[in-house]
Amino acid sequence: MxxxxxxxxxxxxxxxxxVGRALESVFAQTLPAEEVEVIVVDDGSTDGTSELLDELARTRDGLDVVHQPNSGGSGAPRNRGLExxxxxFVFFLDADDRLGPEALERMTATAERNGTDIVLGKQVGTGGRKVPKVFGRTIERTHVLDPDCDLFPRMSMASLQLFRRSLIERAGLRFTEGVLSHEDQLFTAGAYLNAAGVSVLADYDCYFWDARADGTSSTQLGGAPPAEVHAIAGQAMxxxxEHTEPGETREKLLYRYLLLEVFVLLEQRYLDSTGEERDTLLKGCRELLENWLxxxxxERYGPRHRVLGDCLTHGLDEELAEILRFHRSGRRPAIHLENGRAFLEYPCFRDSAAAIPDACYExxxxxxxxxxxxxxxxxxxxxxxxGNVLxxxxxxxxxxxxxxxxxxSGGLHRVSCEARPAARADEGLAAAYTATxxxxxxxxxxxxxxxxxxxxxxxxxxxxxxxKPRGMALPHAALAETETGWRxxxxxxxxxxxxxxxxxxxxxxxxxLRDVEVGLDADGRLRVSCEPPPA
Structure with missing residues (x-):
């Protein structure tokens, strides 16, 4: 066969x-049916999903349904599917998402044409789902270790992509089992690091990534606890x-992990946590920074995250909480200007007790x-x-x-403005001026x-x-006497x-011309009068 x-x-x-809609999107692919194998792994469903799948399997060739006890996450059923x-090629589709009709045909053709092991097809968010901004253009072939490739820091680590199965087996890739989220972090990172090449298919909507309206997906409910997240992030880093030397390429790839699993995780969870949960969160964040920062x-991070990093590494827990509260409030930090440098005035800026370096705020x-x-x-x-400036x-x-x-031609002429002293407005410094x-x-x-x-x-x-704003009337032309004559x-x-x-x-x-009048004089001749440009 x-x-x-x-x-x-x-x-x-x-x-x-x-799941029925997801499967119909696979059955509707433009690839011949015999070229598509569908493996659905039911992870202990209790809502009638099992019975629905068994009924579909009886009427659909090429649909393989596997039932197993609930494993606590998507990792184990994906691994059973891989077996x-x-x-x-292998493509991973979540049961609440769907494929564009030509997705598999286009992605497999891209992989074959370029000899690439991974094809990241264009993802489209639905129901409010946000997708990574990596689909600005199609990239026939790249690699995350190439100096000019910025894919790894910007892409999602979700495994909703096309992988060459020989890559998966050669690199021994499998999903982390028993976790509510991040189960694909090690799989996807390992795939990208071991791949012969990667393609990005941006000119066709391949994958429709849905956010559940009832907010019941594992990631919408908060995902895995911080200790599990940090353990996986540490292994990924x-x-x-293992695949890079110390330096720019390694730091470019590590950037995403400290951003998402330390700084963003703190912003999302720290203020709402208490006691042991907060201690565990801080411990995991500090360990990642100690090992990898x-x-x-x-320097690659923005001021807020640099300040958070300094607080973490120096045990400034109260200052950390203050900065996180400021960020959650939605307020914008004032900008302090000094000797050609600019600093964002997050809490504790130039606080002698905290002693956070100015460079963190710059x-x-x-x-x-x-x-x-x-x-x-x-x-x-x-x-x-x-006019006014702000x-x-x-x-x-x-x-x-x-x-x-x-x-x-680039010639410049400068006119000093008569400006009233700048006044502090709600949005910043404002000044009115006049220039002649x-x-x-x-x-x-x-x-x-x-x-x-x-x-x-x-x-x-x-x-x-x-x-000039719409609706503003400009004065007419005028005559000016210059060194070379009237202009x-x-x-x-x-x-x-x-x-x-x-x-x-x-x-x-x-x-x-202004005040133009046209008429006949007493002799019947046409008479035109006007006001010329002023001198």
């Missing part, structure tokens, strides 16, 4: 309402270390300068620009503002000059484009929203 191309393994526990699988790996994030244009008008021989999340310091004009551009004095070469506002504060230089100077755009531009030396158009 010819062996199937792909074995689809479906673990199920009390999935009567969803019975005979396909060249050791596996990474290096100074250069710490942020490389781009500061946000917001600009609102309020008015543009000719006054005497100058174009007067008025430096978000910064509440201390002195803003020095310039209006900068830049032409298409006198074309006759600055001798701007002909061309189009785009405006932006530049702000200097505590060693930082920030800029924001000056954008027409016109603010743009006349209509709609867009960057504020000063057009110097352009041709006169009818739009530049």
């Amino acid at each position: 010819t062996k199937p191309l792909v074995s689809v393994i479906v673990p199920v526990f009390d999935g009567r309402d969803t 019975r699988a005979s396909g060249r 050791a596996l990474v270390a 290096t100074p250069t790996l710490l 942020s490389g994030a781009v500061l946000a300068l917001r600009h609102d244009l309020l008015g543009v008008a000719w006054e005497d021989d100058g174009l007067v620009i008025t 430096l978000g999340d910064v509440y201390e310091g002195t803003l020095v503002l310039d209006l900068v004009l830049e032409d298409e 551009v006198v074309p006759g004095q600055v001798s701007l070469p002909d061309g189009r000059w785009t405006f932006r506002v530049e702000a200097a504060i505590e060693g930082h230089i920030l800029s924001a484009p000056v954008t 027409l100077v016109r603010p743009l755009p006349p209509r709609g929203r867009g960057p504020l531009v000063l057009d110097v030396g352009g041709a006169l158009t009818t739009a530049d």
Whole structure:
């Protein structure tokens, strides 16, 4: 008997309402039916799932149903499925999810074409499920140990992918049994580290990943306890270390584990835990940091997680709780600017008792300068620009503002702004300004000059484009006497929203004329009168 191309393994526990739909998505695949083997392992269901599966097996060729006592997680039923699988490839499908009709055909073709051992097909979240942002483009062949591959830190470790069965057997891969979550961490990590190559199929919706509406999946209910999570994470990190040398590649792969199983786990569980549970959580987090956190790996994390890491490694439990409470509150930390550096003011910043290093709070994030244009008008021989700026999340310091004009060749002209002292607003430092551009004095070469506002504060230089809002009327063109003669100077755009531009030396158009009157004089001749651009 010819062996199937792909074995689809479906673990199920009390999935009567969803498993039929999942299986129908397999039966509807565009691959010939004889090339698809379906193995469903019922993990001690009590809701009628067992009977439903037996009935389906009687009417469906290629459907193998296995019953076993409940094992406490998806690991054991997946392993039983692997023992019975005979396909060249194996795909793991959860009983509440489904496949796109061409998924298996496209993924197996991708693997065969590229000689890759794993194909990560595009996953689509349904019911509020979030999926990893790794499907921006199709990647024919890569490997997580390649210097330019960023897949491992960003992907999910869920095994809902296509694997070449020879890889699974060669590397001795199996799922962790008896845990409510993280059962596929070691399997998937081992597969990616041992694979000859990996493909990402991003141009077809392969897998529809559902979040149960009743919130009863094991991960939705909280998953495995921290001690089990940390034990698995420690083994996974050791596996990474076996396949890498100390340095950038190893740290790039280890990053995900400390992020998710230390910092995020603390944010999710610490404040709601008490007593022994809290002690166990802290113990596991500290052990992972002691074993795997290096100074250069710490630098890869954002300020909040660096601060949490310092609290963990130095036994600052009260400070740890304070920072976690701040994060849970949803408040944004203020930004402290000093000598060209920026620090996020999470709790205990420069608290002498805690002595958490400034480097933990330092942020490389781009500061946000917001600009609102309020008015543009000719006054005497100058174009007067008025507006407001807001430096978000910064509440201390002195803003020095310039209006900068830049032409298409990169030429610059700077005009100092008259600004009222910055005031502390709800969102940060706010300042109103006025700047006057006198074309006759600055001798701007002909061309189009785009405006932006530049702000200097505590060693930082920030800029924001000056954008004309929709509905704002701009003044007409004016004539300016320059060193090279008279020039027409016109603010743009006349209509709609867009960057504020000063057009110097352009041709006169009818739009530049005001108070145009057309009529016949006493002799019947056409007479046109208008107000020319002001000088």
